[in-house]
Amino acid sequence: MFWHTLERTIIFTVANVGLTMVLGTLIALLLVRVATWVRLLLTVGLVLVWAMPPVVAVQVWSWMTISQNGVVNYVLTQLHLGDFFQHNWYETPTSQLAMVTTLIVWGAIPFVTITVYAALSQVPRELIEAAQIDGARAWRIFKDVTLPVLMPVLLILTSLSIIWDFGAFTQPYLLIGPGQQVPSNYLMSVYLYVEGFGKTDFGRGAAISILMLAIVAIMSVVYVRRMLRVGEAA
Amino acid sequence: MSRRRAGSLGWNVAGLVLFAVMVFPVFWMLSTAFKGNDQIYSVDPVWVPGHPTLSHFRDALHRQYFWTDVKNSVIVVLVTVGIALVLSFFAAVALAKYRFGGRKLFIVLVIGIQMLPQAGLIIPLYVVLGKHGQVNALTGVILVYLTFALPFCVWTLRGFILGIPKDLEEAAMVDGSTRLGAFVRILLPLVAPGLVATSVFAFITSWNEFIFANTLLHSGGKQTITVWLSYLYGGNRFVDWGEIMAASTLISIPVVIFFLLVQRRIAFGLTAGAVRG
Numbered sequence: 001m002f003w004h005t006l007e008r009t010i011i012f013t014v015a016n017v018g019l020t021m022v023l024g025t026l027i028a029l030l031l032v033r034v035a036t037w038v039r040l041l042l043t044v045g046l047v048l049v050w051a052m053p054p055v056v057a058v059q060v061w062s063w064m065t066i067s068q069n070g071v072v073n074y075v076l077t078q079l080h081l082g083d084f085f086q087h088n089w090y091e092t093p094t095s096q097l098a099m100v101t102t103l104i105v106w107g108a109i110p111f112v113t114i115t116v117y118a119a120l121s122q123v124p125r126e127l128i129e130a131a132q133i134d135g136a137r138a139w140r141i142f143k144d145v146t147l148p149v150l151m152p153v154l155l156i157l158t159s160l161s162i163i164w165d166f167g168a169f170t171q172p173y174l175l176i177g178p179g180q181q182v183p184s185n186y187l188m189s190v191y192l193y194v195e196g197f198g199k200t201d202f203g204r205g206a207a208i209s210i211l212m213l214a215i216v217a218i219m220s221v222v223y224v225r226r227m228l229r230v231g232e233a234a
Numbered sequence: 235m236s237r238r239r240a241g242s243l244g245w246n247v248a249g250l251v252l253f254a255v256m257v258f259p260v261f262w263m264l265s266t267a268f269k270g271n272d273q274i275y276s277v278d279p280v281w282v283p284g285h286p287t288l289s290h291f292r293d294a295l296h297r298q299y300f301w302t303d304v305k306n307s308v309i310v311v312l313v314t315v316g317i318a319l320v321l322s323f324f325a326a327v328a329l330a331k332y333r334f335g336g337r338k339l340f341i342v343l344v345i346g347i348q349m350l351p352q353a354g355l356i357i358p359l360y361v362v363l364g365k366h367g368q369v370n371a372l373t374g375v376i377l378v379y380l381t382f383a384l385p386f387c388v389w390t391l392r393g394f395i396l397g398i399p400k401d402l403e404e405a406a407m408v409d410g411s412t413r414l415g416a417f418v419r420i421l422l423p424l425v426a427p428g429l430v431a432t433s434v435f436a437f438i439t440s441w442n443e444f445i446f447a448n449t450l451l452h453s454g455g456k457q458t459i460t461v462w463l464s465y466l467y468g469g470n471r472f473v474d475w476g477e478i479m480a481a482s483t484l485i486s487i488p489v490v491i492f493f494l495l496v497q498r499r500i501a502f503g504l505t506a507g508a509v510r511g
Contacts, residue, residue, distance in 0.1 A: 019236065027252065034249040042249050045257040051493035052260065052444040055460040058483040060259045063266065064473050071279050072260060106256070135307040167351025170444045175466055189353030196357045197449065209354045227345045 001183055001191075002208065006215075009166060009188040012097055016165040020107045021158055024112025029142075031117050043114070050110035058174040061103045067090045068143075090176065093185035100172045104165060112157050119153040120146070152226070159223035163216055169193065188212050253428070263486075266479040267291070274476050290480035297477070302455045303462040307441060310372055310458060314379040315436045319429060322387035327421075329388065330395040344385045352445050360449060369450055375458070378446045383436040390435070394428025395421070434492045441489060459485055 027046075031039050052060075064072050073084040090096045123146050131141045169189035178187060181194050192212065196205020266274055270287050273280040294300060328334070329341065359378055360369065368374030398421065406416040447458040463481055467473050 025293050030245060030249055030252070033245040035242065035246050038246050038253075042253050042256075045253045047493055048260050048490065049256055051438075051490040052486055053460060053489055055442070055444050056263075056486050057259070059463065059466075059478050059482050060263045062260055063479065064259060066475075069275060069277065069279070074279050106259070109256070163349050163351070167353055169351075169353045174444075189351060193353055193356065193449075194444075197360075202357055202361060205357045209357055213350060213354045216349060216351055216354070217346075218378040220346060223349065224342060224345050228341065 001186075002211070004183075005186045005188055005191045008097075008186065009036075009202075012101065012187060013162060013165045016101050016104050016108075016168075017158060017161045019101065020108045020112055020161050020165075023105065024109045024157075025116050025154070027109065027113045028116035031113070032120055042119070044063050046110035046113055049107065052107065054107065054170045055174065057103060057107055058171060060174055065099060083230065090180075093182075096176045096180075096185050097172070097187075099167070100175050103175060104168060108161065108164075112161070115153060115157060116150060119150050123149045128167075143187060156223065156226055159219070159226070162219055163223070166216060166219070167212075237276050239472065244460070263479045263482055266475055267483045269476065271476060288472075290476035291484070293474070293477040294481040294484060297456045297481075298461055299457070300459075300481070303457050303459045306372060306451075307459040310379065310447075311437055311440045313376050314383055314440045316434050317376075318380055318383040318387050318436050322384055322391055322432070322502055323425075323429065325384075325388045326391035326395055329392045340417075344389050347381070347385045356445060356449055359446070363450065370452055370456060372451075372456075375447055375450050379440045379443065379449070383439065386439075387432045387436055390432045391425065391428050394425050394431075398424045431496050434496045438489055438492055 027042075031042060034042070067073070067086050067088045070089075071090075073087050076082065076084045089099050127145050128141055131145055136144075167189050168187060171180065172185075172187050172223055173190050173193070181190050181198075186194070188208075189212075192205050192208035195208060196202055265281065265283060267290055268286040268288075269280060269283040270285060270289075273284060329337070339430060363369050363374040363377070369376065402424070403416050403420050406420045407413065411419065442460060443458070444460045444464065448461045448464065451457045461483055463478075465477050466481055
């Protein structure tokens with residue numbers, strides 16, 4: 001069970017981090033291009049999302065995706081994206097975890113977007129203009145001018161996101177439901193929680209904890225080293 | 235020129251659509267909280283409450299343990315923030331201004347501890363706290379929150395202290411101030427914005443925290459407000475979504491206010507922050 005859970009957690013983490021980073025960065029790039037009032041509006045919206053306590057977000061998500069009259073079902077059906085009338089979003093382990101992913105990515109985007117947006121202001125304007133005069137395409141400008149400046153920030157954000165999403169607990173535990181946690185949808189944190197507390201097998205739970213902490217410790221090395229360098233330079 | 239304008243119009247529309255999608259859950263929470271039950275459970279959703287009502291808020295406020303659990307949350311948050319602020323300020327001054335043995339190790343620990351997944355620590359902490367009679371007690375929760383708040387506060391405050399020009403403090407000392415005098419009159423006011431920012435962060439993380447509060451506090455009326463909300467299903471026969479959304483709104487308000495206060499600081503590069511989940 002441990003290996004299956006580990007595998008599931010890794011896939012879950014990769015999906016969440018990938019979506020968070022790509023969408024978060026794209027939105028930051030969009031922020032640069034919109035009019036001031038749109039940017040202001042979008043920033044306030046992002047901060048509102050960011051400020052939602054996770055437990056609150058879970059409740060809102062449950063309510064929006066409830067099968068009887070969930071507003072998500074209604075909107076998707078109205079947009080002719082399929083028939084979602086009384087669709088159960090939590091039918092299979094995969095769909096349950098997919099819902100957890102939408103919730104986590106939605107909540108994580110603001111932090112990434114706002115941080116990347118702040119880093120974007122460090123990109124020298126003259127360089128972009130010079131590249132434009134030379135006739136470089138937008139993608140080339142992004143790849144050769146913008147990306148190198150963003151790289152350190154993206155690296156820190158990615159390692160933070162990996163560590164957070166790998167240890168996700170509140171969202172999967174509450175959104176899928178405390179009573180619905182079964183081996184086929186376990187994520188690492190939930191697994192050790194259920195094994196440790198649900199079955200009051202502290203020894204087993206603690207053993208899983210140690211393995212999990214070891215994995216995270218290895219993943220943190222990149223981040224800690226980076227922060228040390230940044231911190232000592234400051 | 236016209237192509238450029240069309241381009242920026244496209245971006246603006248994309249931005250507005252994105253705004254609508256991102257903010258929709260917040261909007262839907264508010265909208266549901268103010269709607270009557272007939273509109274909440276209608277087949278076609280009602281977007282804006284036709285005849286706004288406060289009855290769901292009244293239900294939430296009168297629900298058992300709401301006020302005791304709010305009080306518990308406030309106690310936990312205030313004590314955590316207070317202690318974290320004082321301790322981390324001195325630790326941050328030490329880290330920023332002095333070289334001492336084990337300094338490097340201390341820094342690695344400060345950064346590293348923030349990275350540990352909370353669920354991974356819950357069993358050992360539960361066992362240790364249980365031995366000292368701190369399970370099902372607010373003091374136990376405060377102790378746990380401090381272990382997470384302190385590293386973050388120390389690291390952030392250190393950044394703020396490093397940002398203060400050394401000459402200022404030295405100038406004060408040359409002018410005959412004692413070290414303590416220089417500290418109180420020069421350093422403290424300059425670090426004040428940093429202290430505000432860090433305490434707000436500590437406030438938000440402890441207010442939002444769920445795992446430890448849920449595990450350590452198990453009797454009704456002894457819990458924090460996030461745990462209270464996670465158990466809220468309303469009446470027996472059906473889930474009272476109006477009341478849940480009203481309660482959710484109430485619990486979010488303090489966080490939203492504080493977030494809007496410090497949002498600018500985050501953008502200035504407090505990437506070290508563990509403000510999430």
